[in-house]
Amino acid sequence: MTLWFLRGLRRGVVTTRYPARPDGSAADLPTPPVFRADALDSELADRLVAMCPSHALRRDADMLVFDVGACTACGRCQEAGGSAAAPSGEFELAATSREHLVKRIPLSREAPR
Amino acid sequence: MTTSSTGAHGEQATADLLRQRIASQFARSLHIRTLDTGSCAACEQEIRLLAAPHYDLHRLGFFFTPAPRHADLLMVTGPMIRAFDVAARKTYDAMPGPKIVVATGACALGGVYQPDAFVHGSVGDILPVDVWLPGCPPSPLALLQGLLVAVDRLAEKVSSRSFTADVKPGEVRR
Numbered sequence: 001m002t003l004w005f006l007r008g009l010r011r012g013v014v015t016t017r018y019p020a021r022p023d024g025s026a027a028d029l030p031t032p033p034v035f036r037a038d039a040l041d042s043e044l045a046d047r048l049v050a051m052c053p054s055h056a057l058r059r060d061a062d063m064l065v066f067d068v069g070a071c072t073a074c075g076r077c078q079e080a081g082g083s084a085a086a087p088s089g090e091f092e093l094a095a096t097s098r099e100h101l102v103k104r105i106p107l108s109r110e111a112p113r
Numbered sequence: 114m115t116t117s118s119t120g121a122h123g124e125q126a127t128a129d130l131l132r133q134r135i136a137s138q139f140a141r142s143l144h145i146r147t148l149d150t151g152s153c154a155a156c157e158q159e160i161r162l163l164a165a166p167h168y169d170l171h172r173l174g175f176f177f178t179p180a181p182r183h184a185d186l187l188m189v190t191g192p193m194i195r196a197f198d199v200a201a202r203k204t205y206d207a208m209p210g211p212k213i214v215v216a217t218g219a220c221a222l223g224g225v226y227q228p229d230a231f232v233h234g235s236v237g238d239i240l241p242v243d244v245w246l247p248g249c250p251p252s253p254l255a256l257l258q259g260l261l262v263a264v265d266r267l268a269e270k271v272s273s274r275s276f277t278a279d280v281k282p283g284e285v286r287r
Contacts, residue, residue, distance in 0.1 A: 018173070018257055018267070029252050034278040054224040054249075066276055070224030072249030086278070093247045093271045094259035096132075098222070098237065100272040101245060 030073040031088050032056075032066075035105045039084040040064060042107050048077045048085070062107050068093060069101035132243075135211040136265030139185050141174045143264055146184035148204055151232065152191035155250040156218040160188065162253045175260060181207040186263060189240065190217045192226040193233040201239055213263050216242045217256070219249040 045064045049057045056070035057077065078085045095101050147160055163170040164177065178184050181204045193201065205214070216236040219225050222245055223235030236242055246259035261267035 018261060023254055026252075026254060029254075032247075032276065034276050037277050054219060055227065056224060067224070068271065068276065069222035069245055069247045070219055071247065072219045072224060074249075088274075088276060088278075090271070090274060090276075091248070091252055091255045092258040093251075093255060094262040094269060095245045095247075095271050096243065096262065096269055097272075098242070098245050100269065101222070101247060103274075103276045105275075105277050 026091060027089065029091050030075065031090055032068050032071040032073050032093070033075075033078050033081075033085040034088040035064065035066065035081075036084050036086075037106050037108050039082070040105065040107050044081065044084055045107055048081055051076050051080055060104070064105040064107060066103045066105055067101060068103060069095070069098065133265055135213070136263065138211070139213070139264045140266055143175045143186055143260070144178040144184050145175060145186045145188055145260070146178055146181050146204070146208070147188045147190065148201060150189060150191035150197045150201060150221075150236070151194035152218065152220060156190040156220075159250045159253050159256060160190075160217070163256055165253075168253045168257060170257070170260075173257075173261070181205075182209070184208050184212070186213040186215060186260070187240070188215045188217050189221055189236045189242075192220040192223075193236050193239055195231060195233060198239060205240055213243045214240050215244045215246055215259060215263055217246045217259070218251060219247060222247055224249070 042062070045059055048064070049059055053074060053076065054070050054072045056067045056072075058065045078087060093101070147157065149157060162168060181187070185208070187205060187208060189201070205212070214236070216222055221236040223237070226232045226234050228234040233239060244259055244263040246256065248255050251259065258267060262269050
């Protein structure tokens with residue numbers, strides 16, 4: 001214990017402010033998806049809404065509404081969505097308002113008839 | 114006399130100022146009480162890790178306390194089961210003001226359980242929530258960021274993120 005105390009005194013810095021540098025382990029965390037609007041059509045959006053187990057996705061007219069707060073980062077939409085969804089790498093998700101966590105993603109293509 | 118819109122704007126500005134002053138009060142010393150309202154305990158595991166040497170919560174002046182009477186911040190996990198209504202209210206009421214409530218994890222934010230006869234589905238239905246902290250479970254780093262946002266030592270990031278991107282599949286966006 002004394003050795004660690006002396007080591008801290010010698011180096012001058014015992015602790016750091018958050019975040020002093022990116023944490024390497026953060027890259028391995030499961031994170032909510034980001035969606036590619038140009039790869040999302042209404043048919044795919046409906047499929048993703050139906051398979052989301054935590055009700056984080058819903059349709060609102062020509063928008064896909066993504067509730068980041070409800071997302072459990074299970075990855076099912078990323079598996080099923082192909083190029084339309086990918087891990088965001090975002091884990092600093094705290095919000096001071098619940099509405100800040102609700103994202104609206106426009107659907108740019110219509111489903112082929 | 115102000116118009117209603119100016120009045121609402123003024124109220125918002127006053128609320129923001131008050132929030133900042135309360136947060137600055139807690140910036141260097143904060144006592145945290147955790148409250149499990151039906152969690153699967155994954156959030157509790159991550160919260161426990163905050164006290165481990167790698168994250169070392171104490172260096173920031175944050176401490177866990179077993180008594181709500183000594184707590185400044187209530188960290189609520191779980192989907193808020195209805196059987197816990199009275200206990201949650203009593204815990205909140207026992208805390209001295211000013212106090213902060215952090216809803217922790219996807220369950221507490223209304224993600225996993227829909228409201229039914231057994232659960233409210235969201236902590237916000239029972240307690241006034243100040244900070245919403247997503248994740249299933251939120252990692253200790255995410256928890257740390259949430260606590261620092263709660264005391265105004267870090268700015269909120271998520272409101273500026275759109276969660277849309279032109280990235281190749283599998284590519285992680287930074």
